[in-house]
Amino acid sequence: MSTSNKDYVSFQHVKKTYDGTNLVVKDFNLDIAPGEFVTMLGPSGSGKTTCLMMLAGFETATGGEIYIDGVPVNNLAPHKRDIGMVFQNYALFPHMTIAENLAFPLKVRKLSSDIVQSKVKNVLDMVELGHVANRYPKQLSGGQQQRVALARALVFEPKLVLMDEPLGALDKQLREQMQMEIKHLHEKLGITILYVTHDQDEALTMSDRIAVFNQGEVQQLASPTELYEAPSNTFVAQFIGENNQLSGSVQNIASSHCVVQVGKERIYATPVRVNEVGKPTTLSIRPEKIQIQPELNQCDNHVSGILRELIYHGDHYRLVVEVETVGRLVVKLPNDSRTQLELAPGTLCRVGWNLQDCHALDGIPASNEEVAA
Template identity: 80%
Template structure:
């Protein structure tokens, strides 16, 4: 097979069910061979629809989808050579595990010896050789999901699509399966397009993440870039915990700006504001805020009252109320020099650097609601 620079390509893809409302709006995404890309977003944001159009279960209303350079809009699903894993496992209950794995191989009319060899190899890959003769109902949810994964990989597809595959599992098993899928991806070098609404899952597993909202990609970047450098307010709020401060831009250059937040004038990194006088939303991660910093340690310093203190084992989660600004969440490691001295009602300084404080877009209605509040 000739490998193209992009193995999967969505070009100006649209989808509407009623001819008026676009569920997917001008979607563009290129996925390289062997890449693990996650489409992340809330329910109804269009991510699963994009996956189903790639699989061939939905038809694109506009635009073109390519797999390895071949347009597939009019290609039947079974001719796309794609492995699929769903949340509900979709195993045949009347077949043994070995028979479930053999099914896609028999459909492709492989010789029986090759079928047996591939089934054995797939079971070994997910460490389930001992359940070959059992039926799905005799397995735990985690085992069934591993069988579903093995079935998607047994015919050695170049591309595997996964739609919320771990959604039915408990937290501990879900985290274990995340690592198993990640390791299988690294070992096999297959291309994976993964759909989830779980941000931790996306951050853990992906090479790149496409964040969806209202049928459009808000940002496409590596997990680190998404978390550290969100391009807009939606991404900042959807990925990880985030402090939001509403203010007005007082001064501005290409890199930094001064923002008036209540009685405080704060310095921030310019991301998506364009003019003085504009409303903006400042985004600061809780772990970027320092407790009782030295005067020269932070570009921004305010004084607040400790309103809430929660112990999380490896860190404390503080809620600090700053007059005229609002409540700020601060995460402090357990070994911090002041961690033993936190007292509810205590007054102390907190601070952060302007590079860690992003000035983002602020919908006008949000700013007005904040002012009314």
């Protein structure tokens, strides 16, 4: 079975087991277009790195087929796949200078000395490290070493680059800076990138599409905006950003909305995946979608509760409102909002939200077509 001409990388029904019984990757399907930046996101042990290593050739698929540019590669040696790799620990040769580290993959490919020198210079200039060519890795900062590792993956001009938690060892500020540098290099070079991380903010910042993993399966594959605004199940909703989850039962289902009984409250929601009337469902509401003290005509849903916490976070306030029989709702307000100045912990307040911002999830399981949509 071949892959479509439009896909540069294709995983087709790929499985992986180490003990012959337990699948760490279960029927994995993913098509990546040329020049696309796709991130595999999930908690530790979810199978994302295993998929990356099968594509690189460092792990062997138990079942299914992997294609690169239309060619099956399950039985192709790693060095013949022409893939650039970037790891979290940099994997630089400590006894070689930076220039020698970058020249190594070119010399392996038996390029002439002039071409090697030219390519090394060009890639060092691209990552703005021309001045460190003669230094050794231990003489560089963590951020500089990561730039060198990225340069080494790009120096032989591969069409595909794999990155496995490449920024995990960096501090927050440097990590965010490197995210934008990688994103800009991707846009400039037009290479295909498959990226692995457990950091949701990193995935949202950099990716064209994100595959969310859990227990060896893709829970949802979509753009960052769609994952955040329209999660397909409670795992995705909870893993991608903070959200409020309310358990209830379906009372009514219409084409554009459903009614869910949560404690004593009847909540109007958008049906994402709900079963028949009377069955359980989980509502997902982002904290920033909830309003404090809204006018009655501003929101489809209104509940009242006691304000338990009001915490200043710089760019926003975080409020916790306890609603009887419903539970605690987290609310985020921008710090230019004046409403919170009228409230104090222990006071009664009203919160509200609209049905399009409230998703009814997990009533029925997702099909493979829905996951890949």
